[in-house]
Amino acid sequence: MFRQRLTMQQAQDIALQRVPGQVLHVDMDLEHGVLVYEIFILTSQNMVYEVEVNANNGNIIKIEQEDFD
Template identity: 50%
Template structure:
């Protein structure tokens, strides 16, 4: 039996996809992109594997107190989804 990490990933991939050559933008760039879409304060930022692709999940709290999750393609920097949490 092989061990699976979260989201059903094989441990090899969980370490492999975090290597910088598999992503084109940095987490700092992803935060800037997210803040351009949803102004506020970043409360969480992480690299994740979602539906077969690398994405940055950036959680932002707005001045009004709303929390948004912005998903950004780690290869292209494209915003994939903005969701009110």
């Protein structure tokens, strides 16, 4: 669908649609040959979620809650 990779901003927008909050940090990683944005979001409940967005097609790969114990 996309000829061009998603920008970091587009990836953040996609992640925030699923997990509303404040973006703390964005990483880019290569997982199984796929370029992935790892977006860490702080929610209003003070929970931090990592949302992985496929940088090629914008699909959300996974959402997981981070534990800082």
